[in-house]
Amino acid sequence: MDRELEIAASKLLKRAAQAGVFLSYSQEKLNFKLAAEVFPQALKNEIVANKAALIALLKHREPDRNDALHPSRIVGSNGGVIH
Numbered sequence: 293m294d295r296e297l298e299i300a301a302s303k304l305l306k307r308a309a310q311a312g313v314f315l316s317y318s319q320e321k322l323n324f325k326l327a328a329e330v331f332p333q334a335l336k337n338e339i340v341a342n343k344a345a346l347i348a349l350l351k352h353r354e355p356d357r358n359d360a361l362h363p364s365r366i367v368g369s370n371g372g373v374i375h
Contacts, residue, residue, distance in 0.1 A: 293345065293348045293349065293352065297345050298345075298348075298349060298352075300342070300345070301342060301345040301346050301348070301349040302349060304338060304339065304342055304346065305346060305349065305350075307335070308324075308335060308339060311328060311332060311335055312326055312327035312328025313325075313326060313327075313328065313331055313332075313335060313339075314326075314327065315339070315346060315350065315374075316350065317346075317347045317350045317351065320347065321373050321374075322339070322343050322346055322347055322350075322373070322374040323372065323373055323374065324339075324372060324373075324374055336374070339374060340374060343374060
């Protein structure tokens with residue numbers, strides 16, 4: 293992965309977590325869990341636009357697991373696949 297793309301994806305992953313959106317991947321799909329009540333549309337659009345880079349970053353960070361950045365406790369039960 294290009295270093296600049298990796299940095300941008302890392303910053304996006306961090307911003308998502310700060311907004312209560314926790315991203316993971318499984319079987320080449322980008323998944324999310326919400327700790328917040330809403331998934332901000334602008335953030336969702338940015339995640340969708342950078343989906344491939346986020347999956348690559350998550351794979352690189354967690355090569356032995358199929359997810360990353362999951363908090364010890366997710367308050368909300370909302371979750372799904374990002375298309």
